[in-house]
Amino acid sequence: MLDPAGPAAESILTLMAMLLGLSILSFVVIFGLFLLAWRRRRGREPSLRLFLVGGGLVFPLILLSVATVYAVVLGERITGAREVPALSVEAQARQWRWEFTRQGAGGSVTRPDVLDIPAGLSVEVFVTSADVIHSFWVPRLGGKIDAIPGSRNRILLRADAPGRYGGVCAEFCGTGHTQMGFTVVAHDSAAWAQIEQGGTP
Ligand SMILES: [Cu+2]
Numbered sequence: 261m262l263d264p265a266g267p268a269a270e271s272i273l274t275l276m277a278m279l280l281g282l283s284i285l286s287f288v289v290i291f292g293l294f295l296l297a298w299r300r301r302r303g304r305e306p307s308l309r310l311f312l313v314g315g316g317l318v319f320p321l322i323l324l325s326v327a328t329v330y331a332v333v334l335g336e337r338i339t340g341a342r343e344v345p346a347l348s349v350e351a352q353a354r355q356w357r358w359e360f361t362r363q364g365a366g367g368s369v370t371r372p373d374v375l376d377i378p379a380g381l382s383v384e385v386f387v388t389s390a391d392v393i394h395s396f397w398v399p400r401l402g403g404k405i406d407a408i409p410g411s412r413n414r415i416l417l418r419a420d421a422p423g424r425y426g427g428v429c430a431e432f433c434g435t436g437h438t439q440m441g442f443t444v445v446a447h448d449s450a451a452w453a454q455i456e457q458g459g460t461p
Pocket residue numbers: 353356393394395429430431432433437440
């Protein structure tokens with residue numbers, strides 16, 4: 261996730277860096293005030309009003325407003341709610357593997373533990389589970405989404421460049437949890453055209 265390869269993962273990293281920055285800023289300000297109070301304990305009394313209104317209301321209000329607006333704007337990018345995807349894929353989790361199904365030229369195509377996508381295009385993945393709760397996560401491409409029995413959760417992924425991206429189950433789901441990895445293979449346009457014609461990836 262520290263080496264994002266698509267817009268959703270990039271937004272998540274930006275959001276994390278921004279929240280970390282605000283936390284450090286707030287820590288420095290509060291610790292600075294503490295040091296000031298400690299050094300001046302025998303001096304004149306600081307204004308109680310400034311402390312309560314400034315430190316208790318204005319300062320956190322500014323920090324939280326910035327964080328909220330930023331998170332909402334980035335959240336739109338992460339969920340891709342308004343984007344029209346180029347491809348829809350069904351992902352079904354079960355103890356302890358993944359099955360990815362898409363509609364191809366000759367009917368539905370299912371591959372275990374490998375998700376083929378076109379590079380550079382948005383793909384929506386509908387995630388569900390056949391048994392317990394799992395979680396779908398491709399750290400370099402986007403955030404996590406839970407795989408819940410009886411529910412169909414959507415996540416939007418885009419890989420900017422062709423390549424292989426590792427995915428994991430991010431919710432402890434039993435003794436085989438650590439082996440429940442999968443691979444997202446992003447194909448270039450020529451290879452993807454072949455796959456759409458029914459060729460093997
Ligand atoms: Cu799992």
